[in-house]
Amino acid sequence: MEILKIVESLKDEVYSIYNHLHSIPEKSWEEYKTSEFIKGKLEEAGFNVTANVNNTTGIIAVLKGKEDGIVYSVRADMDALMFNVDGAEKAVHACSHDANSTMALAAALAVAKKGIKKGTLKMVFQPAEEVLGGAESMLESGLLSDVDEMVGIHLRPIQEAKLNQATPALSHGASGFMNATIKGLNSHGARPHLGINAIDAGAAIVNAINAIKLNPSVPYSVKTTKFIAGGSAPNVIPDKAEMVFDMRAQTNEAMEELIEKTKQAIINGAKTVGAEVEVEHRGGVPGAAHDKDVVNRTREAIIEVLGEAMDPIITPGGEDFHYYSTKGNIKTAYIGLGADLTPGLHSIDMVYNKEAILTGAKIIAVAVDSRLNS
Ligand SMILES: [Zn+2]
Numbered sequence: 001m002e003i004l005k006i007v008e009s010l011k012d013e014v015y016s017i018y019n020h021l022h023s024i025p026e027k028s029w030e031e032y033k034t035s036e037f038i039k040g041k042l043e044e045a046g047f048n049v050t051a052n053v054n055n056t057t058g059i060i061a062v063l064k065g066k067e068d069g070i071v072y073s074v075r076a077d078m079d080a081l082m083f084n085v086d087g088a089e090k091a092v093h094a095c096s097h098d099a100n101s102t103m104a105l106a107a108a109l110a111v112a113k114k115g116i117k118k119g120t121l122k123m124v125f126q127p128a129e130e131v132l133g134g135a136e137s138m139l140e141s142g143l144l145s146d147v148d149e150m151v152g153i154h155l156r157p158i159q160e161a162k163l164n165q166a167t168p169a170l171s172h173g174a175s176g177f178m179n180a181t182i183k184g185l186n187s188h189g190a191r192p193h194l195g196i197n198a199i200d201a202g203a204a205i206v207n208a209i210n211a212i213k214l215n216p217s218v219p220y221s222v223k224t225t226k227f228i229a230g231g232s233a234p235n236v237i238p239d240k241a242e243m244v245f246d247m248r249a250q251t252n253e254a255m256e257e258l259i260e261k262t263k264q265a266i267i268n269g270a271k272t273v274g275a276e277v278e279v280e281h282r283g284g285v286p287g288a289a290h291d292k293d294v295v296n297r298t299r300e301a302i303i304e305v306l307g308e309a310m311d312p313i314i315t316p317g318g319e320d321f322h323y324y325s326t327k328g329n330i331k332t333a334y335i336g337l338g339a340d341l342t343p344g345l346h347s348i349d350m351v352y353n354k355e356a357i358l359t360g361a362k363i364i365a366v367a368v369d370s371r372l373n374s
């Protein structure tokens with residue numbers, strides 16, 4: 001049977017999977033029920049499933065073809081977001097990871113039904129995308145070292161794509177943070193010349209940060225997001241300050257330059273008043289680094305389902321998916337799928353057209369089928 005017809009025949013099951021996943025939103029790293037449910041479905045379909053990957057809720061499931069060939073992977077994320085509702089912490093699927101998981105799982109079930117001629121399908125259901133640790137954790141397991149190509153999928157807000165629109169190259173930017181701990185010298189407010197004011201150092205740093213310039217052809221930004229100092233007594237020159245800076249750049253090369261310039265701005269800013277500073281780069285994610293061929297083949301899959309494909313969507317948000325390419329050396333494409341989603345991802349009031357779920361399942365199924373069954 002043709003793969004699209006198989007997905008269509010699974011329609012009722014696809015929506016019952018979605019409804020179930022939607023009803024059990026779970027916090028990052030704690031996707032126990034979600035993982036258990038997905039594992040059951042994959043095992044039923046004949047996948048060889050490894051659960052608790054790297055001591056997490058992650059799942060890696062393998063379906064081998066009749067002949068050896070490339071290892072093609074589909075990745076979905078499983079975690080929900082935490083919201084404070086009426087004073088209580090509550091997990092809500094407000095980033096569509098329930099839909100992302102459903103689309104990937106539905107495609108896996110369809111491919112399993114048809115079978116694979118040549119090559120291997122490796123499904124990855126990762127935990128903790130929202131806190132940006134899940135992808136690295138899956139890579140650290142070593143179970144993805146043989147993966148040649150990987151696709152991911154995520155619903156997009158209506159501003160980026162409408163229902164029945166999709167891109168094979170969702171291009172997130174790189175993000176990162178820099179911590180600065182400033183050490184000055186205490187003194188009496190009447191004798192400031194005997195001290196080094198950590199607030200003066202921080203002010204000089206803020207100015208130096210705001211003066212950073214990169215090539216404007218690549219979008220970037222850096223800004224101060226935390227500045228805590230002084231306040232112990234009104235007549236004491238403070239000797240300590242804590243600062244945090246948020247950095248964004250649309251390419252990984254621009255991000256490297258931004259990290260270096262931010263570091264220098266902090267050190268030089270502190271130096272202007274003679275303060276010492278400790279700088280620490282932490283967190284963040286790499287930007288998209290997609291493979292041209294994988295993107296082109298994924299574009300063909302979108303065209304087969306929707307008739308046409310969108311150009312790359314450039315989005316400033318971050319995604320830990322891009323560790324699979326930058327750290328894992330896997331050739332990737334990332335599908336951004338429209339669903340008339342409003343008002344936006346990470347909104348507790350988010351709504352979208354559920355038709356997109358079947359569409360997304362079809363696109364992934366065609367992408368896998370055309371790669372492993374042609
Ligand atoms: Zn999110």
Ligand SMILES: [Zn+2]
Pocket residue numbers: 095096097129154
């Ligand atoms: Zn998300």
